[in-house]
Amino acid sequence: MRKVKILVLFASSLVGQVAFAQLELPEYVPLKVNQTVDATYPPSMVTAGVKSGAASVAIAVDDKGLLTDYVVTAYTTSAFAEEALAALRKWTFEPARMHGAPRNSKADLTFRFELEGVVVVSMDVMLYNELVHFKITPNSDVYTACTLPQLDRVPSPTKIVNPVYPRELAHSSRGGHVEVEFYIDPQGRVRMPSVSKETIEANGELAAVAVTAVAQWQFAPPMSKGRPVLVLAHQEFDFKPASL
Numbered sequence: 001m002r003k004v005k006i007l008v009l010f011a012s013s014l015v016g017q018v019a020f021a022q023l024e025l026p027e028y029v030p031l032k033v034n035q036t037v038d039a040t041y042p043p044s045m046v047t048a049g050v051k052s053g054a055a056s057v058a059i060a061v062d063d064k065g066l067l068t069d070y071v072v073t074a075y076t077t078s079a080f081a082e083e084a085l086a087a088l089r090k091w092t093f094e095p096a097r098m099h100g101a102p103r104n105s106k107a108d109l110t111f112r113f114e115l116e117g118v119v120v121v122s123m124d125v126m127l128y129n130e131l132v133h134f135k136i137t138p139n140s141d142v143y144t145a146c147t148l149p150q151l152d153r154v155p156s157p158t159k160i161v162n163p164v165y166p167r168e169l170a171h172s173s174r175g176g177h178v179e180v181e182f183y184i185d186p187q188g189r190v191r192m193p194s195v196s197k198e199t200i201e202a203n204g205e206l207a208a209v210a211v212t213a214v215a216q217w218q219f220a221p222p223m224s225k226g227r228p229v230l231v232l233a234h235q236e237f238d239f240k241p242a243s244l
Contacts, residue, residue: 033093042079159218186228
């Protein structure tokens with residue numbers, strides 16, 4: 001097997017939170033990835049003469065630093081995704097922190113493989129138009145998560161759980177707007193619901209309520225060209241304060 005070195009670039013991450021804490025410390029610290037093993041360039045791609053490739057994986061890490069979920073969101077060919085996951089499963093993590101408290105978080109990791117050089121792991125999202133810049137084999141299984149307009153139809157919800165808006169919070173809160181981002185996998189399950197760091201800072205308690213609800217939703221399998229697919233979706237909530 002041909003092994004390659006790892007270079008880590010921290011670009012951006014998206015944070016989702018179910019539990020929250022209110023402390024006075026203002027800083028936000030993103031989750032840290034401890035890469036305990038190197039990724040391996042896929043031997044099958046060496047044989048095929050492919051000199052570069054990429055794969056993206058969305059990960060969820062809890063407030064104890066444990067990897068709780070992961071979803072492959074893009075790849076130039078599945079061999080690169082398999083090698084990325086093989087390394088990722090052996091890594092350890094330090095949780096994100098906000099106001100000094102550890103938080104649940106979501107991040108997007110993109111593995112960029114080069115046969116001669118390094119595997120660059122960056123915390124960003126690889127889009128489909130980025131995939132075309134990699135040299136790939138004929139009839140490659142290039143893949144990326146779908147967006148809602150790419151589906152045959154909008155997935156029908158089979159289970160909806162409304163946010164539980166505690167009475168005390170409704171009376172004490174000014175209300176607010178929360179947008180939850182999540183994946184619907186090919187089986188119709190909600191994966192990794194999350195909200196932005198800015199939303200947590202502005203409406204941390206409401207964000208927790210919204211994420212907890214969406215995590216329990218279920219859908220009919222999303223379909224594109226007749227096939228079940230992974231899709232990225234969003235749901236908005238507007239919380240109104242209780243009338244005095």
